[in-house]
Amino acid sequence: MKDMKSKADALAEVAERVALWNEFRTDGFQDSVVRQVNDARERWRGDDGQLPRRGRDPVFDALLGMADAADSSPVAVRDACAEALRVSEELRTAQ
Numbered sequence: 185m186k187d188m189k190s191k192a193d194a195l196a197e198v199a200e201r202v203a204l205w206n207e208f209r210t211d212g213f214q215d216s217v218v219r220q221v222n223d224a225r226e227r228w229r230g231d232d233g234q235l236p237r238r239g240r241d242p243v244f245d246a247l248l249g250m251a252d253a254a255d256s257s258p259v260a261v262r263d264a265c266a267e268a269l270r271v272s273e274e275l276r277t278a279q
Contacts, residue, residue, distance in 0.1 A: 188243075188275055189275075189276065190227060191227055191228065191243050191244075191275070192243065192272045192273075192275040192276050193272075194224045194227050194247075195224070195243055195246060195247050195268050195269075195271065195272040195275075196268070196269055196272040196273075197224075198220050198221060198224045198247065198250065198268070199246075199250065199265045199266075199268035199269045199272065200265075200269070201220060202217050202220065202250050202254075202261065202264075202265050203261075203262065203265040203266075205217065206258055206261045206262060206265065209258065213254065214254040214255050217250060217251055217254035217261075218251050218254060221247055221248065221250055221251040222251075224247060225244070225247060225248070228241065228243075228244045228247075242271055243271055243272070243275055246264075246267055246268040246271040246272070247268065249264045249267060249268065250264045250265060250268055252264070
């Protein structure tokens with residue numbers, strides 16, 4: 185359970201940061217988001233060195249969703265961040 189809380193915390197942290205950056209987009213916005221997501225996704229790497237496949241872990245999917253939305257409109261990024269925060273909160277309350 186501690187590992188799941190750590191993942192929920194990492195997801196929420198990235199979502200909050202990306203949501204803030206989304207409000208004040210700079211030229212490097214997309215690169216910054218992808219870098220944050222790539223750093224955080226290492227928490228999901230298994231003992232075998234593999235990351236989960238899409239659709240297997242909704243928390244991981246929400247994390248990747250922010251990187252996917254980074255080159256979209258600010259509204260799409262906002263929605264991806266909101267979804268990530270929702271998933272993170274669900275995970276925390278389920279414990």
